[in-house]
Amino acid sequence: MPIIEVSKIRKTYGKTVAVDEVSFAVEEGEIFGLIGPNGAGKTTTMECVEGLRRPDRGTISVLSLDPIRDARALQQKVGVQLQQAQLQKRITVREAVDLWASLYPRPVDGDALLDRLGLSDKRRAWFMTLSGGQKQRLFIALALIHDPDVVLLDELTTGLDPQARRAIWDLVREIRARGKTVLLTTHLMEEAERLCDRVAIVERGRVIDIGTPAGLVRRHCPTQTVVLETTDAGAAAHFETIPGVESISWHDSRCTIRGTGGDLVTHVIQCLAEHRIRVTDFRTELPNLEDVFLTLTGHSIRE
Numbered sequence: 001m002p003i004i005e006v007s008k009i010r011k012t013y014g015k016t017v018a019v020d021e022v023s024f025a026v027e028e029g030e031i032f033g034l035i036g037p038n039g040a041g042k043t044t045t046m047e048c049v050e051g052l053r054r055p056d057r058g059t060i061s062v063l064s065l066d067p068i069r070d071a072r073a074l075q076q077k078v079g080v081q082l083q084q085a086q087l088q089k090r091i092t093v094r095e096a097v098d099l100w101a102s103l104y105p106r107p108v109d110g111d112a113l114l115d116r117l118g119l120s121d122k123r124r125a126w127f128m129t130l131s132g133g134q135k136q137r138l139f140i141a142l143a144l145i146h147d148p149d150v151v152l153l154d155e156l157t158t159g160l161d162p163q164a165r166r167a168i169w170d171l172v173r174e175i176r177a178r179g180k181t182v183l184l185t186t187h188l189m190e191e192a193e194r195l196c197d198r199v200a201i202v203e204r205g206r207v208i209d210i211g212t213p214a215g216l217v218r219r220h221c222p223t224q225t226v227v228l229e230t231t232d233a234g235a236a237a238h239f240e241t242i243p244g245v246e247s248i249s250w251h252d253s254r255c256t257i258r259g260t261g262g263d264l265v266t267h268v269i270q271c272l273a274e275h276r277i278r279v280t281d282f283r284t285e286l287p288n289l290e291d292v293f294l295t296l297t298g299h300s301i302r303e
């Protein structure tokens, strides 16, 4: 049984179709990402899973419960970080954590959590005095205070500096290591690639494809490229024999080898070693999720 099952949901705002026939399932212990550009429908989908919005059509189950009908039961088991949230200006970090902890029978240690999120020295600070990234981290702390089985994170690292971002990634991996299930949204392809076990690519309210980041790359962008520099006169003839090669082009001593099959880089290295070809530069250009997005939609995620 999947932990989260979304089946053919549709959600419109007036004439805007925000979510159109979206289906996906998140398995236990998985980090699953909804990725797509601004306005793709990620938050709307999340809000339906959170029980904050009722889809016009389709069904959702979370831990075999209905997000709207069973909202109370789910509150104890699900942690939610919203894309946009506010607290009173003059509540301190410590007070917010204590207040949230008081809502649950078995909260985790708030101090340890703040420490993990790099907020220890902000314990006595008012909410209004926190930076955007610090507020973001506080909301992640509040989402985790009751040690939920399912964690829903909408744009978890937006506005965070690279160091804080890495710390949050580690934290999310730790959550998974304890057997919890994570559904998150991001428009950062690097984040999806490094953090998610599987992703659903969403565009204009539709899921275009679902898979592991590496699997999606293999499926949609199988071409790999090796660029190297050599003045070895015999090299060209040897490169022709490399398995999986589709094209070879030369600019003076710079050679660009393109091919498919997933083992191109190994085969090139083997060829160089076997024929003792001397190279003065060597680099690979391997496709990533960004390229998948470009291939599937015809435009970059940032456009």
Ligand SMILES: Nc1ncnc2c1ncn2[C@@H]1O[C@H](COP(=O)(O)OP(=O)(O)OP(=O)(O)O)[C@@H](O)[C@H]1O
Pocket: 013, 016, 017, 018, 036, 037, 038, 039, 040, 041, 042, 043, 044, 045, 083, 187
């Ligand atoms: N409350 C609302 N009322 C009307 N339209 C809305 C509302 N919320 C979202 N929309 C529209 O629905 C579509 C999907 O928005 P949504 O917030 O789900 O996208 P998103 O993928 O989360 O985008 P972002 O990456 O910017 O957070 C957009 O066209 C948006 O303008």
Ligand SMILES: [Mg+2]
Pocket: 042, 043, 044, 083, 154, 155
């Ligand atoms: Mg959003």
